[in-house]
Amino acid sequence: xxxxEKEVVTRAIKGDGEAFAQLYEEYFDKVxxxxxxxxxxxxxxxxxxxEVFIKALEAIGSYRWRNLPFASxxxxxxxxxxxxxxxxxxxxxKIDWDDNIAHVEGPNPARIAEQSLEIEELRGNVEQLSPAxxxxxxxxxxxxxxxxxxxxxxxxxxxxxxxxxxxxxxALKKMMLxxx
Amino acid sequence: xxxxxxxxxxxxxxxxxxxxGESIEDCLRDYPWQASxxxxxxKTSLALLQKSAAIQPNPEFKAKVGSQLQGMLRAKxxxxxxxxxxxxxxRRWAVAMSTVLVVLLAGIGTVAASADALPDESxxxxxxxxxxxxxxxxxxxxxxxxxxxxxxxRRATEIAEMARQGETGEIPALxxxxxxxxxxxxxxxxxxxxxxxxxxxxxxxxxPVPGPAGKAWDYTEGGEPEEKLKTMLGESRAxxxxxxxxxxxxxxxxxxxxxxxxxxxxxxxxxxALSNLEN
Numbered sequence: 001x002x003x004x005e006k007e008v009v010t011r012a013i014k015g016d017g018e019a020f021a022q023l024y025e026e027y028f029d030k031v032x033x034x035x036x037x038x039x040x041x042x043x044x045x046x047x048x049x050x051e052v053f054i055k056a057l058e059a060i061g062s063y064r065w066r067n068l069p070f071a072s073x074x075x076x077x078x079x080x081x082x083x084x085x086x087x088x089x090x091x092x093x094k095i096d097w098d099d100n101i102a103h104v105e106g107p108n109p110a111r112i113a114e115q116s117l118e119i120e121e122l123r124g125n126v127e128q129l130s131p132a133x134x135x136x137x138x139x140x141x142x143x144x145x146x147x148x149x150x151x152x153x154x155x156x157x158x159x160x161x162x163x164x165x166x167x168x169x170x171a172l173k174k175m176m177l178x179x180x
Numbered sequence: 181x182x183x184x185x186x187x188x189x190x191x192x193x194x195x196x197x198x199x200x201g202e203s204i205e206d207c208l209r210d211y212p213w214q215a216s217x218x219x220x221x222x223k224t225s226l227a228l229l230q231k232s233a234a235i236q237p238n239p240e241f242k243a244k245v246g247s248q249l250q251g252m253l254r255a256k257x258x259x260x261x262x263x264x265x266x267x268x269x270x271r272r273w274a275v276a277m278s279t280v281l282v283v284l285l286a287g288i289g290t291v292a293a294s295a296d297a298l299p300d301e302s303x304x305x306x307x308x309x310x311x312x313x314x315x316x317x318x319x320x321x322x323x324x325x326x327x328x329x330x331x332x333x334r335r336a337t338e339i340a341e342m343a344r345q346g347e348t349g350e351i352p353a354l355x356x357x358x359x360x361x362x363x364x365x366x367x368x369x370x371x372x373x374x375x376x377x378x379x380x381x382x383x384x385x386x387x388p389v390p391g392p393a394g395k396a397w398d399y400t401e402g403g404e405p406e407e408k409l410k411t412m413l414g415e416s417r418a419x420x421x422x423x424x425x426x427x428x429x430x431x432x433x434x435x436x437x438x439x440x441x442x443x444x445x446x447x448x449x450x451x452x453a454l455s456n457l458e459n
Binding site for chain 2: 050059077
């Protein structure tokens with residue numbers, strides 16, 4: 001976290017509306033992208049993004065550094081909220097953190113053909129990753145978090161995150177056919 | 181440069197550089213022996229970055245949520261300002277009296293039934309209100325300290341229960357509540373010196389706060405109060421962490437990482453509270 005951001009977060013903790021607005025501007029799109037990469041319906045994504053910031057607003061007064069960067073704190077709220085949402089919708093994910101092997105050996109032509117838009121294709125590809133890879137890739141590329149920040153959101157070591165990032169990108173390479 | 185660096189580390193280093201605007205070629209130049217493996221991965225990453233960046237929320241929706249949050253902040257500030265008016269004892273009485281009113285309206289049975297309520301249950305608000313009343317009506321800061329420690333432990337038990345049920349959404353908020361109770365331990369302990377000089381505003385003294393084994397806590401009896409408090413906090417830490425650790429085995433896989441994080445946070449909060457006592 002930069003010194004400037006620390007100062008903004010400190011002011012937001014004290015109830016400074018302008019500081020919270022700055023954090024909102026900085027993180028809303030990232031949280032939105034992170035959620036977007038995990039869910040299908042736009043309305044669902046919007047609802048969740050909104051609820052994440054309402055939860056953050058309610059809890060920010062009690063946020064403490066604890067070696068936990070603000071971004072990790074915020075995305076932990078987002079992740080927990082999304083897990084609850086998925087569970088309530090009956091889409092429980094079982095995450096095997098040791099699972100570094102790509103589940104997908106190649107693109108699913110039928111599925112990709114259906115997804116004409118590039119973003120939809122991206123979401124479709126991310127969806128085909130293993131849950132552990134998906135958790136890392138969506139935080140890293142959607143949320144733009146560093147490996148250290150991702151490791152604090154997920155409670156996993158940076159080494160595990162890097163391994164999942166690598167295997168996730170290898171799997172996506174096969175799906176996205178960048179080399180074609 | 182060492183060729184023993186793992187591909188995962190090289191990829192991550194290059195990704196950070198891509199995030200900062202460097203080109204794929206810049207990175208490949210530094211790792212020529214890995215270039216053939218690295219290049220397609222970096223191309224994929226760059227495509228992933230570009231496609232992710234194209235995901236944008238609707239600006240009208242974003243503005244609407246922004247102003248909703250500002251409205252909530254204003255309301256929060258106004259509430260805090262109102263709360264800040266008047267001396268502490270009056271505020272405590274106000275909290276206590278309004279809670280007594282809630283309790284009377286809800287009924288004694290409801291209050292009793294709320295004792296085991298969890299955050300996702302409607303009676304949980306009654307449970308918290310009852311706790312607030314007990315804190316507000318506490319005779320001394322010593323009693324308040326004991327209550328805060330007791331309630332910090334309750335929150336830890338609730339975290340364990342929520343995790344067992346696979347309900348992770350409330351865990352961060354509960355962890356924060358543990359931290360808040362432990363912060364208050366320090367504040368109340370500091371206020372004790374002041375209290376000794378001030379006439380007692382609240383009377384009569386409530387019954388001693390029961391410890392977890394039904395035994396009354398009294399850290400002022402025998403030995404230095406600060407030492408007693410440290411012991412009490414240390415014992416509370418051990419009990420809270422033991423409850424949380426025990427829950428790990430019964431927690432569904434998807435909720436385990438949230439519980440593990442809570443264990444780390446709660447441990448750290450207790451450590452901070454203990455170190456605050458020493459400073």
